[in-house]
Amino acid sequence: MNTKILYTADSRGYANHGWLKSHHTFSFANYRNNDRVHFGVLRVLNDDNVAAGMGFGTHPHDNMEIISIPLSGSISHKDSMGNGTIVNEGEIQAMSAGTGVQHSEFNPNENQDSQFLQIWIFPDTLNVKPRYDQIKLNKEDRVNQWDQILSPNADDKGVWIHQNTWFHMTDLEQGKELAYELKDKSNGVFMFVLEGDITLGNDVLHRRDAIGFDGEDTFTIKANENSQVLLMEIPMELPSYLQ
Template sequence: MKTIIHKSNTRGFANHGWLKSYHTFSFASYQNEERMNFGALRVLNDDVVLPKMGFGTHPHQNMEIISIPLQGALSHKDNMGNKRAIEVGEVQVMTAGTGVTHSEFNDSKTDEVNFLQLWILPEELGVEPNYEQRQFPSEGKQNKLQTVVAPKDKLEGDALPINQQAYIYRVSLDKENTINLKTKAAQNGLYVFVVDGEIEVASSILGRRDALGVSETESLEIKANQHSNLVIIEVPMN
């Protein structure tokens, strides 16, 4: 088993006034040769957007982009005709493919928006762009894995499709509960991100916004030292 720990206080940070962004991997002005990616997981940003502020229209190409709101609601608008708000409990996926433009905005006058944005490298370039979002019931992640994103050719339940052999899971673990993970393929790795709480995993203790990447193993056990919410990304490592 190979492991890598990314403690929350070692992430890159950018303060743009209207936006505070923590970067697990190299992004924009934060460049770290040792933090380029974890397998096909290229970006994991933890963003806080002030009220009545947001990202203007900008382009993406050949990337799988996943947004997970943790607090507040984020309005989305794109050139495919989608114009919707993404709220806590929902997950949004956007296959950029041949190219999309979109904007994201916090419409609230009083409340910040906090959301995770993940970029996963696609398995095929130049595909047709796609956009989907879905609400996932909180009881579906209580002490068990809830699959929210899966490969478009291997969808499970209500999981949203992406153009890569990768999966994203959510789980909410009560104190003293454990969960055992098994990878879908031998070449896959698991990246465990602690949204809040404290867990024991691979002989390490991780707290709020800490993360652990594990590869060259087919299974992993996680124990919650306190009530914990996790996002787990399974990606090909090659």
């Protein structure tokens, strides 16, 4: 490994707005950490809990690939492209903000909090036409194997974005090992443990811990207990417009 950074769950930034409780892996809003601004093209990884019936009012984005993954509950999404949808647990949403888009996100359930990951990726191209993508995931596809949920290719499995990036998820049973081989050998990896406890090399990662590294074409993780993992394979070099 050329680069390796461990992000423990308790080292993340935290914001409690009452209706929103959010853990920030990288600098976001009022959380500022100059050592944690991005990892490669991964700019934001927010672990959000939105109270019943509450949410984010209409606000703008541009030139960012925005991915939402509900972990429990649902998100009601409306945007300036005319989309109005409910994104449920077991689905993934991707939005290319491109030249500019406005959207709102609310928890439509009046009796249950909504827990979801909000992920931002720097796009490889500026000012693309805004677009929206949402699909249902098949949980059976990730039992003790990697299930591709995002890629750079519109005709591949999962949603797609404007970046040389692949996301995979696995539900790995205790004692099982699982190898991963990079799609692009120049990429790095950012791995986030949603649930459970895993070992990667000499590192043990617990619930909501993360690790970012590059320089390994293949690697293997082992589940020390039943675990759920999100793996993001991402370019380490920022796009030219940010250099």
